[in-house]
Amino acid sequence: MKLKNNILKFGLAAGLCVLATTSCQDLTDLQPADSFSEASAFTSAKRAELAVIGMYNAAQSGSYAGGAVRGYPFGAASIQQGDMRGEDMVNQALFFAITNEATYTPTTANNVWMWNTLFALINQTNITIEGVQKAAKDGLITNEAALAYEGEAKFLRALANHELLLNFARPYADNKGASAGVPIRDFAVNSPATVEKAVSTGRNTVAEVYAFILKDLDFAETNLPALRTGNLKIVRASKGAAIGLKTRVKLHMQDWSGVVTEANKIVSTAAPFTSPIGAYKLTATADGPFKNTYSEEALFSIENNAQDNGSVNGALAAMAGNPALGGRGLIVVSPIIFNHPAFKAEDARRNLMVNNGRSYYTTKYTDYTNRSDNAPILRYAEVLLNLAEAEARIGGVSARAISLLNAVRGRAIATGTYAAADFAAGKDLIGAILNERRIEFMAEGRRWADIHRLALDADFTTNGIPSKMAFGNATFATYNFVTNPTLVRNIPTVPYADYKFLWPIPADELARNPTLATQQNPGY
Template identity: 85%
Template sequence: MKLKNNILKFGLAAGICVLATTSCQDLTDLQPADAFSETTAFSSAKRAELSVIGMYNAAQSGNYAGNVVRGYPFGAAAIEQGDMRGEDMVNQAGFYAITNESTYTPTTANNVWMWNTLFTLINQANITIEGVQKAGTEGLITSEAALAYEGEAKFLRALAMHELLINFSRPYADNKGAGVGIPIRDFAVNSPATVEKAVGTGRGTVAEGYAFILKDLDFAEANLPATRAGNLKIVRAVKGAAIGLKTRVKLHMQDWAGVSAEAAKIVSASAPFTSAIGGYKLTATADGPFKNMFSEEALFSIENNAQDNPGVNGALAAMLGSPALGGRGLVVVSPIVYNLPAFKADDSRRNLMVNNGRSYFTTKYSDYTNRSDNAPILRYAEVLLNYAEAEVRVNGVTSKAISLLNAVRGRATASGVYALSDFSTPKDLINAILIERRIEFMAEGKRWGDIHRLALDADYSTGGIPAKMAYGNATFATYNFVTNPALTKNIAAIPYADYKFLWPIPADELARNPTLAAQQNPGY
C-alpha cells in the first residue's frame, strides 16, 4: 500500500501541474493556489487553453531535485547534455562532468531528472488529451479545438518519448528496433486504478516506441493549425513542426524514403527552399536564427522571457555564456570541432563564438540579463540536412542533395560551397553532410542524437561514445584550424557494447515501479 501511495502522490502531482497557469513549485501541494482542479480545468474554453499552456511550461522548466526550477527537460539541460555526451563541446565546470565523463549511476541527478521530467511531461500530455476529449464530447469546447489541443499534447508527448528513447534505449538500427524501449504510457496516472495500470506497464520494444511516436505525430499533423498568430507559431506546436519532427524520427529509423516524403511537404522542389506550410525558410545569415529567436527558420522552440525562464541554473545564456559577458561558462566549444577542415576560415558561424584568451564560448544565446533566449528544438536547417542525407542514401550523389546541403552551408561560407564534382561516392557526400550538422548545430544539443542513430553504421559510427578533450587539454593553443595540431583526448571513448552507452533507469523510478525494477538497463 505504501508503494501505491507513493506512486499515486507522484502521479497526481505530475497531473495537477498541467492545470497550473504558472509553474508548479511544490510537488507535494496537490492543489496549488494558481491551479485548477482536474475536474474544472477543462470546463470552459478559457480554462482549457490555460491548461494546455501548462504543458509547455512543463517542457520548459520541470522540477529538479528539491523543486529548483532548471532547464529540464527541454531547456538548457537537454541542450547541454546532448552536447556533453558528444565530443564537440568541453565541460569546464563540475555541473555536467558526470554526463561528460559517463560516470552516471541510477542516482546521479542529470540523468535522473531527465527521466522524471520527461515522464511528468508525458503524464501532463495524457491528462490534457483525456480532458479535451471529454470537453469536446460535452460541448464545452468545439470539436475542432479539442482535436487541435490533442494534437499539441501528442506533439509534446512524441518529443518527450523520442528524447527518452535516444538516452535510455539502444538505437532503432540495432536489430530493427527489437531491443528494449521505454514504457509507453498513453493514459493519465491520476487515480489508484491508473497507478495500478502504470505499475504493470513494462518497457516495450524500441520499434513499438517509434511506432507510437509516429502515430502521435501523424495525428498532430492532421489536426494542428498550419500557423498561429505572431510568435505563437513557433512556441506552440503547428503542422510544420509535426512534419519536421517526423523527418528527425524517421532519420533515426533509417527510413530514408520516409524522411524524403515528409520533408517534401515543407521543402520546395528547388532552391531557394521554402515551405508552403508555415512559410518556413532559412534566414539570410547563419546568425539569423539567434538574432531573432522567432525567425522564419524556427519550426518549434521552447519560449523563455524575462518573466518566465528556467533561472540562472537553466537559461541558455547563463549556462553556456562567457563569464566575461555575464554567463556561467559551464561548457565551451571544443578544438575538435573548431579545427575541422570543413569549418572554413571565412565561415561566419565562427563569429557565433567568443574567446576569453583561454577557450571559445558560444554566443548563440546572448540575453545574460533577462534570460529570454528560446531553446531551439527544431530549425528549418535541420529539415534540409535531414532531407539531404536521405536523398543521398536513396539516390546517391545528386544535384538535389548538393543543393540542400549548400543552402545551409552557403549562407555561412562562400569558399566552402560544394559542387557535384567534389564527391565521387555517396559515402563522401554523406560524410560532408554529417560534418555540416556538427558545425551548424554546435551548442544546440544535437550531437548525441547523431552519435546514437549512427552507432552501428559501417561508415559513420563513432564506435560508441567518442573520446573527448578534458578542459585541461583544451588550452588556447589547441584552437588552431590552420595548423590543426594533434589533440589530447583524456576522456576515454566508451564502446557501443559497453553498458554506459545508455543511461540507467533512475533508482527512484525502480523503487516506485517493481515491473521496471526487473528491466533496468544491464550493467547498472
C-alpha cells in the first residue's frame, strides 16, 4: 500500500503556513521532486488515490525538528508518549524523560511535534476532502468513490482531533466539555486567505470538538466500505473501524448508552463475540494480534514495512525492544504493572515480555530487522472492553459485561475468568475491567487515555498524572509478583489541578496565531 516516493507532501508544520512559503522547510514545498502539486493531485483517478494514500503516510510519520522522520503522530513515538505519561512503563533513556517526568514547556520537542504533526495530518485530510469533491464534480472519479475517500479523510481527522484533546485539553467530564479544547479546522490551509481564516479562529470547547469528531465518524461509517481486500482491511479505514472509534470516543464522553449502541453494531449478543461488519473477532491466543499484525482482531493499524517504517525512530521494535535482540530499549515494563495483583502468574500475557537480567521489555513488537510491526491503533479487544465497561456502568454486575471481560481475559488465563459472585457491586466489576485494560494494552500507548478520561471519576481516578518509578529504582529485584516488594516511586504525582496535567500549546504555534496566543493553557 505504501507508495512513499509518490505521495503528496501537503502537511503544514502546524496547519498555518502557506504551502509555497519557505519558512516551514520541505513540509510546505508546493511541488517536491517526488510528489504532485496540489493543483495536479486530483486531476485523475489514479492521482486521487495516491493523495488518499498520502494521508496515511502523514499519520504514520511526520517530520521532526531538523527534518528527521519520527513516529508522529501515530507511529512508535506517539505510542510511547502515551505510555510515558502513565505509570506502567519505565523510561530508560533521556528520549522520553520530559514526557515521563512532566517537565515539558512550550518549546520541548516531543509535545510540540505531536501538535504540529497532528495538525499537519488534519490539514492534509482537509486538502483531500476538497480535492476529491472537486474531482467528482469534474467527472474524474465517481461520486461513490469521492464519498468513500472523504470517509477515510474524516476518520483520520477524527482520530487526530481526539488525540489532540487527550493531550492539550481537559477531559469531557470536566464541566461537561465546557473547557477549552482545540481549534476545529474543517478547511484546507493552503493560501493567504485560508491562513487568515485559520489565525482568526481560536479554541473551540471540548464539547464542540467531540461533536465535530462524532459528525466525522458518522459520515465515515455511512460511506466507508464494510470490508476491504487483503491487508487493506487493516491499514485503511473501514466502516467497522469508524464504529469502533466511536465506542472509544463515547466512552471518553461518559455516554454509556452511546457506547452500547455503537458497539452492538459490531459485537454479537453473546460469546463467542464476533462482528457482522468486517468479521472482527479476538484471536485465539493473547499473542495472536502481534504474531500477525493483520489479524482479524485489528480494526485499524498504521502500516509499517521494510520499505516504509518511519525510520528507526518510528519503529516499535526499535524503540521498545530489548537491546540484546536488536532494539534500543528506550522504555521497559514497570514493576508497578508487573507486580499488580490482577496480573496473575499464569497469565499468558506475561509471555509477551522478556528480561535481560535487569529489566523486562515488551515483545509485542519483534521485527528488529525490517521494523515491519504495524502500530496498533484500534483492536477488537478494546471494543469488547469498552462495551463491558459501559454495560457495567449502566447495569451494575451485568452478565454481559462479565462475559465480555471474560472473553478478553479468558484467552490469557484459562482458569481466571470471573463469575457474578466475584463482584459485590458494579464498581468492583468496573475496577476489574479497568485493570484488564492496563494489562491487555500495556506497551500500546493506551494508558494515558484512561488516566485522562478517569481523572474526575469518584472511584477510579489516579488524582492526576500518577507517581512513577525511575529506572534506577526499578531494579531486577523489584520485579516480583510473589512477594510484591514495596516500590519506590520517586517521580511524584502531578495533581489533576496542576497545569502540567496538560501539555502547553507550542510556542511556534502561538507565534503564528495571534488568536491562540491569548488562549495558552494556564500556567505556561
